[in-house]
Amino acid sequence: MTMDIGYVRTDFVPAKPAPGRTGGPILWAQKNLFSTPTNALFTVFGILFLLWAVPPLYNFIIGHAVMPGGTVEECRAEGAGACWAYIYARFNFFIYGFYPIEEYWRPNIVFVMLAALIIPLLMPTAPFKRTNALLFFVVFPVVSFYLLSGGVFGMRYVPTEQWGGLMVTLIISLVGIICSIPLGILLALGRQSKLPIIKTLCVLFIELWRAVPLITVLFMASIMLPLFMPAGTTVDKLLRALVGVTLFSSAYLAETVRGGLQALPRGQFEAGASLGLGYWKRTYFIILPQALKHVIPGIVNNFIALFKDTSLVSIVGIFDLLNTVQSASSDIEWASPTQAVTGYVFAASMFWMFCFAMSRYSLWMEHRLDTGHKR
């Protein structure tokens, strides 16, 4: 028996044209670059701008540049690009400043120690955190100080005037960052304190340092301070800058941390108190972990600013990275039209490298610590 199965098609459905593309570069471009006339206009201008800007930039930095090993005559030639040969030739000066050449192994050991200690410290999964932190915050500064300045174990004494370059930039920013964290937190807590003297002192300190430009602080420290000190006593110039930068940065940090403290609901303080925790335990176990987490972007922002601000020490005659670059740009042996520009490009890229690394690390840390507060 055959049933009428009229609802079953007996013929094939004719093939339809393929559906419109939902992917591919052309559609992507249509959707993202030319979706509206305004967007199309911006795209065209953007492309024109790139065509205008990129080739000369490429030619300057790579195409027509004089690579390491080149001579000053090539750099002086008409139309020569960046003079990397000059950066290569003076590279040691940019890294170590006036540090005696035969003693370079000392800063080198410090650089290696720094890398060996700071990388595991920054990796949450690395073991031996406590030992690592102890080594980094206590042993490392002492060892590197004696290594760099010498005068012990038969090592030649190298006064701080001879320190320079990237070495000094890193010293100032590391000391500034590490010392300003505890100071800043204490100041922030002090400002919220109920004890009037502590509170007033903290407010005065913070407002004073925030109200003066860093240049003024450094200028005061290097020019005025010696005039007020008794004759014959001199405080090391680098130390003065270190203290100035640290105090300045701690005042800013204090306000950032205070922002985090204020973001915490009052209940957190009270809950801590109701558990019978004293002020310090409450602060250490309950308040700070939450408050600091809130303000990681702000704190890192401070650190990046501090890192870049270290270049201001050049106005008091300390040879940081930027100042060595500036000073070498008057080096007559490498005198060429692009000498100064190349130096600045180099300095900028060094600064960028460090600042970008810091900002990436903080972003990663934020995500790691993100325990349900993200909006």
Place this chain on the structure above:
Amino acid sequence: MQKTLVTIAVAASLGLGATATHAATLDDVKAKDYVQCGVTGGVPGFSAPDANNVWAGLEVDFCRAVASAVFNDAEKVRYTPLTSQERFAALSAGEIDILSRTTTWTMSRDTDLGISFVGTMYYDGQGFMVRKADGIASALDLSGAAICIESGTTTELNAADYFAANNLEFNTVVFVDQDEVVKAYEDGRCDVYTTDGSALAAERSKLAVPDDHLILPEIISKEPLGPVVRQGDDQWFKINRWVYFALLEAEELGVTQANVDEMLGSDNPAIKRLLGVEGDFGTPLGLTKDWAYHIIKLVGNYGESFERNVGVATPIGLERGLNALWTDGGLQYAAPIR
């Protein structure tokens, strides 16, 4: 403004008498076993780090000469790079023993700041640079020409004075920064670039084709550059002054770094006195009798230092000009050692 502030601060501290009484710099220097020398942050030929990152230059050589005289060791010098604002305060505060930092000797500085100028290491003066293609041969042809100039400097004032005095039309293109000035001149935004003669020569060597540019013969200002010491320590001042004279005297007598040992046997009484073979001129200064011998042996005479650092054989390529000895028609003249 900054300068005024510093001046006030220096004056105030002097008034208080808090810091100005470094009576015996020589004793301090001997005790710490080095001379602390204030230098520039890098002016080629005068004081700048060389290829081995060691300070070198005409003014650095002066500090080395003082160290040679005091310690018989030209390396016993430490350098403090100073900005132009800091320099006098650093000297007054005793942070440095000698300021040898392209400092122009002027009356107000000499009398107001509690410092004393030792002598003139380099007679500088403001000059003009033009493109050879423009066919300008004298500063008097510059009427109406666009002049690139750094604002707020004595350079600007000197040029204005000169143009007014010679009835020339003064037409400036002003910038805040020295590098911008040079760049503008390079790019052809102005016809003339003016600054101190020594800097002019250094900047010219950095241009793409230095030979296309001409430094005009006119020098329109006096910029005697010299080392400076604190006022009130006559012994230290005199050591510095006589180190300077010894550098000149050695050149005048033909005593060089190379022949100084032979010269010990010279019959010339002036050379004998200079090198301490005859008489003892060092002890009254608190030095040894062969103080000048050490200077010449370790640093050389003035002419040698000049040729080594800024002379025609160097990329800076300065002629002796005013800085030749008085016997060669220049201004460098030393009081006799006798």
